[in-house]
Amino acid sequence: MLDGLIGFGTAILGFMNPASIVYALVACFVGFIIGALPGLTATMGVALMTTLTIKLPSADALLILICTYVGAIYGGSRSAILLNIPGTPASAASCLDGHALARQGLAGRAMGIATSGSVLGTWIGMIALAFFTPVLGEMALKFGAYEFFWLAIFGVVISGNLTGNDPIKGWMAGFLGLFIAGIGQEALYAFNRFTFEVHDLSGGISLVPALVGAFGLAEVITVMKDRPRPVMVSAYDTVIPKLIDVTKYWRTIVRSGLIGTGIGIVPGVGEDVAAWSSYAAARRASKEKELFGKGSIEGLMAAETGDNACVPGAVIPVLTLAVPGSAPAAVLLAAMLIHGVNPGPLIMVENPQFVYEVVAMMFIASIGILIYGLTLTKLLVRVLQFPAVLIMPIIFVLCAVGSYAIASRLFDVYVMLAFGVIGFMLRQLNFPMAPLVLGIVLGDLMEKSLRRGLVLSDGDLLPFFSRPIAFVMFTLVAVTILMNVPAFNRLTSRAWSSLGGLFRRSDAGKGV
C-alpha cells in the first residue's frame, strides 16, 4: 500500500515539468475535440497520436496517448448532450438522458454531471488499476502456453459476443483478425505465409496502420458518404457540476465505476458496453426508474461514470497480460511495444514503477478533462458547428502521414487504405470492428501459445483442458458460444425450471 502511494507520488512528481504538463494539456484538448466530433473515435485519436509521438521519450508519448484516450471518451458526452449524436460509441448511452436534459434547458447541468461522472469514474478505475494490477500480475505469472491460448480465444469470442449486435459476425471478424495477424513470417521457422511473394508482407501487417485505416479512413468514408445534416446545438446553462448531484447519487457512481472497471478488464469489450451496462444496472436499482430516458440525472451519471471507469480498467489487462481491454487500449498496447515497454505478467517484477506511472497518467488526464470540462464549452460549441467537409480531408492526410511515420514505408499507407475500405464495407454489413482489432493484436499470442503448448505436450491436447485455469477459460469460451445457440438456451432454461420445481417441491414437503 505504502509502496504504491510512494510509487504514485514519485510518478506524479516525474511529470511535474513544463514539457509534460503542456503535452498532457494539449493531448487532453485534442482527445476532447476528437471525442466531441461525431465520427471521430477514441481509437482513431489514439492511433493518430501514436504516430505523431513516435520520436518522443516513452513516458511523454504514453502520457499523451492516455490523455487523448481519456479526453476522447469524455468529449463524446458533449455532442451526445448538445446534439443528441454520440461523439464516440461510448457516449451512446449518454444521449438518452443527456439530450433529454438539454431539451429541458438543462444542457449545462447535464455537462456538469458528465464532467463529475467522468472524473470520478476515472478515479475509481484508477484506484482499481493501482490495486488490481499487482494482484492480476501475480496471477498472470501462473499462466503458461495453454492458458494464454484460451485467453486469446476468450478475448476474441467475448469481444465478438458483446461489441456488436450479431455474435456470429463478431466472431467472424475476430477470426479474420487472428488470421491477419498470421500473415507474414511465422515465429517458429520463419516461413512466409500468405505473402504472395510481396516482400513487404514478410514482416506482417502492422497494427497501427491497420487500425488507422479501420477507424480513420473508414470513418472518413462513413461521414462523407451521406449529405451532412444541419447541426442544431442546444442552449446551455452553467456547466459547473453541482455537489448535490454527486452526493445524492454516490451509490450509483461507485456501482457504475466498479461495473465500468470490471468490463474494462474483460478483453476487447470496451467503453460502450461499460456505459450501457452501468446505465442498465442504475436503472434496475433506481428509485426513479420512470425518469430514465426522459432526463434522469442518475442515468447520465451512471453512463458517464461507467464509460470513463472503463478506460483504466481496459489498461489493467494491457499491463498484466499484454491483452487489451478495448480497441483504444489495443493501440496503447502497440504504442507501449513500439516504445520498448514490455507489458505482460513480468511487469510487476521487471518494471513495477511503470504501473504507477500509468496510474499517474490517468490522474493527470482526469485533471485535464476537469479543466476543459469547466472552461471549453463555448469553443466546443463552435467546433461542433464546424463543417465536416473541412475536417475530414485533414483527418485523412493525418491517417496517411501517420501510417507512413511508423516505419517510413509507403506499404503501410497502402495497408491503411486496404483496411479503411475493408473496414467500411464490414461496418456496412454490420460486422463489428473491435473483435477484428483484438484478433490482430492477439493473433501472435494465440498462435505461439498453441504451437508452444503442443510442442510441450508432444502433440497431446489434454493439457489444454486439464489444467485448472485453462479448463476455466475453455469453459468460459464454450459457454459464451453456447449461450447463443437457441437449443442450448432452451435446454438450460428447462433444466433451471425443473431444478426450481424440485426446490419448490422440497419446500412444500417441509411445510407439510
Added chain:
Amino acid sequence: MEDEKPSPFVDLVAGGFWLALAIAIMVGAWTMDRLAHLKIPIFTVPGLVPGLLGAAIAMASLVLIVRSLRAGALAGAHWPSVKLGEHWRLIAVLVLCLSYAIGLIGHGLPFWLASAIFVAVFIFVFQFAERRRDGTLPRGVLVAVTTGLISGLVIHYAFQDLFLVRLP
C-alpha cells in the same frame, strides 16, 4: 450497436464471400509447405493455425448463410439497383483518398503541396453544389485553397519539425 442490420439477402451474399475466403484460406493452409525436410512434428507445421482459423470462419459463414436462408433471403430476392449518381459522394471520397495516397504522396511532389492539393480539391468537390446554388463559387475556391495550404503546411511543420517524424 454499430449500424442497422442488413437484409437477409445481403447477409446471404456476405456469407458467400466469407465462405469463399475461408475455403481459400483452408486450401492455402493445406497446400502450404510442411517443411518435411526439417522433420518437424506435424502439429507445428506453418499451415496449422491458418487452417484452423479458415475452418472456424467457414463454419461461422455456413451458420450465417443458413440463418439468412431461414430468414427468407431468397424470397423475392433481387440485387439492389445501384444508381451511381445516388452514391456520388461515396465514389468521390474513395477516388480522392485513393488518388492522394497512391498517386500524390511519395512520388516526388513535396508532402505539404500534395496534401494542400488534396485538401483543397476535397473541400471544393464536396461544397461545389452548395456553393454553385448560393452563387459563392469564388469564395468556395478561396476557402478550399486557404484550408488546403494551411493544413498542408501545419501538418508538415508539426510532424517533421516539431515531432521529428519523417514524411512521405
